[in-house]
Amino acid sequence: MNNFTFAASTRILFGENRISELPQEIRQHGSRILLAYGGGSIKESGLYQRIIDELSKDKIFFVELSGIQPNPRIESVREGVRLCRDHNLDFILGVGGGSVIDCIKAIAAGVLYDGDAWDFFIRKANITNPLPIGTVLTLAATGSEMNGNMVISNPETEEKRAGGHDDLRPKFSILDPTLTYSVNKWQSAAGVVDVMSHIFEQYFTLDKGTFVQDAIAEGILKTCLRYGSIVINDPTNYEARANIMWASTLALNGLTVSGKTSGDWATHAIEHEVSAIYDLTHGAGLSILFPVWMRYVLSDDTAPKLAQYARNIWNINNTDDKEAAIEGIEKTREFFSSLGMPAKLSEVEIPDDKIDDMAKGACLFGPIGVFKKLDVAAVKDILLNAR
Ligand code: NZQ
Ligand code: ZN
Numbered sequence: 001m002n003n004f005t006f007a008a009s010t011r012i013l014f015g016e017n018r019i020s021e022l023p024q025e026i027r028q029h030g031s032r033i034l035l036a037y038g039g040g041s042i043k044e045s046g047l048y049q050r051i052i053d054e055l056s057k058d059k060i061f062f063v064e065l066s067g068i069q070p071n072p073r074i075e076s077v078r079e080g081v082r083l084c085r086d087h088n089l090d091f092i093l094g095v096g097g098g099s100v101i102d103c104i105k106a107i108a109a110g111v112l113y114d115g116d117a118w119d120f121f122i123r124k125a126n127i128t129n130p131l132p133i134g135t136v137l138t139l140a141a142t143g144s145e146m147n148g149n150m151v152i153s154n155p156e157t158e159e160k161r162a163g164g165h166d167d168l169r170p171k172f173s174i175l176d177p178t179l180t181y182s183v184n185k186w187q188s189a190a191g192v193v194d195v196m197s198h199i200f201e202q203y204f205t206l207d208k209g210t211f212v213q214d215a216i217a218e219g220i221l222k223t224c225l226r227y228g229s230i231v232i233n234d235p236t237n238y239e240a241r242a243n244i245m246w247a248s249t250l251a252l253n254g255l256t257v258s259g260k261t262s263g264d265w266a267t268h269a270i271e272h273e274v275s276a277i278y279d280l281t282h283g284a285g286l287s288i289l290f291p292v293w294m295r296y297v298l299s300d301d302t303a304p305k306l307a308q309y310a311r312n313i314w315n316i317n318n319t320d321d322k323e324a325a326i327e328g329i330e331k332t333r334e335f336f337s338s339l340g341m342p343a344k345l346s347e348v349e350i351p352d353d354k355i356d357d358m359a360k361g362a363c364l365f366g367p368i369g370v371f372k373k374l375d376v377a378a379v380k381d382i383l384l385n386a387r
Contacts, residue, residue: 012172121154137173
C-alpha cells in the first residue's frame with residue numbers, strides 16, 4: 001500500500017428531514033446565496049417549496065439559477081458566474097443530482113477567475129479560491145456530493161470534460177433518501193451502474209497489498225447487487241434507497257483509491273465522449289462500455305484481479321483465472337440488463353460514424369487507463385466492440 005493523505009471534508013447530514021438544518025449549515029459559510037437546480041423535478045416533488053421556506057425563515061438572501069440540464073452545459077456555468085458577480089453572492093447551494101452539483105462547482109471556481117470557466121476543463125487554468133458550496137442531493141449516482149470533481153459539456157465543440165480540485169468538495173451535503181423516491185426507473189438504474197462503475201475504475205488496478213480497499217469496494221458492489229433491483233421495482237423502499245445513496249457517496253469520495261497509485265478511469269473518459277456527442281445518460285453509457293472494456297483488457301496481467309472480482313462478487317468457482325474472469329464479465333452484463341440498462345450503442349441509436357472522433361477525443365491528453373494503457377487505436381476497438 002502506498003503512503004496517502006485522506007481528507008474528505010464534506011459534512012454529511014444523512015436521513016429523513018435533515019433539510020430543516022439547511023439554514024444553520026449555510027450560515028456558517030455565507031448569507032447571500034445562489035440557489036441552483038435542474039429542470040423542474042424539485043418543483044414537482046415539493047422540495048423546492050420546502051427549501052424556499054427554510055431559506056425565508058432564516059431571511060437568507062437568494063438568487064435562482066434554474067434549468068441546469070443533465071450533462072450540464074458550460075452556458076449554465078457562465079450564467080451562474082454572472083449571477084454571483086452581479087448580486088455579490090458568497091455561497092452556492094445546489095439541489096439536484098450530479099449535473100446540478102457539477103455545475104455549481106464550475107460556477108464556484110469561475111466567480112473569482114478572470115477568464116472563461118471552460119479554461120478549467122481544457123487545462124488552461126488552475127482553480128484557486130472557489131466560493132464555498134453545499135448540496136441537497138436528489139439522485140444517488142455520481143458521488144459529486146462528497147468529492148471535488150466536476151464534468152461539464154460544451155455543445156459548441158462537442159466536448160465533455162472533467163476538472164476538479166479538493167477545495168471544490170461541498171462544505172456540507174444533505175442526503176435524505178426519501179428525496180430519491182421520485183427518481184424514475186431509468187435514472188435509478190443508471191445511478192446504480194454509475195456507482196458500480198466508480199468502484200470498478202478504482203478496483204481494477206495492478207496495485208498490490210490493498211486488501212482493505214478491495215474489501216470496502218466489494219462491500220459497495222454487493223450493496224448495489226442487493227438493492228439495485230429494489231430501488232427500481234419498489235421506489236419508496238427506504239432501506240434500499242438509503243443503502244444505495246450512501247453507497248454512491250462512498251464509491252467516489254477517495255476512500256477506495258487511497259493507498260493505490262491511481263484509478264483507471266479509461267471507461268469514464270470513453271463514456272464522456274459518447275455522452276458529449278449524443279447526450280446519453282452517463283450510467284447508460286457505462287452499462288454499454290464497462291463489460292466491453294473488461295473483456296478488452298483481459299490478459300495474463302489483469303486476469304487475477306478480474307477473477308477476484310468474479311469469485312468474490314459473483315461466487316464463480318472456476319479455478320482458472322481467465323475463465324473465471326469471463327464468467328464474471330458475463331454476470332456483470334446480465335445484471336446491467338436486468339436493471340433495464342442497454343448493452344450496445346446501437347440499442348440507444350448511436351451510429352458508428354463518429355467513432356474515430358470519439359477515440360481521438362478520449363485520448364486528447366495522451367493514452368488513458370492504468371490497468372491496461374489504451375491509445376487511440378485501442379479506444380476505437382472498444383467502441384467498435386460496443387456497437
Ligand atoms: O433536472 P431535473 O428536473 O431535476 O431532473 C433530473 C434529470 O433529468 C432527474 N432527477 C434528479 N433528481 C430527481 C430527478 N427526477 C425525479 N426525482 C428526483 N429526486 O434526473 C435526471 C438526471 O439528473 P443528473 O443530475 O444528470 O443525474 P446524475 O446524478 O446521474 O448526474 C450525471 C452527471 O454527473 C456526471 C456525469 O457525467 C453526468 O454529467 N458525473 C459526475 C461525477 C463527479 N462529479 O464526480 C462523476 C461521474 O462519473 C459522472 O461523470
Ligand atoms: Zn460515473
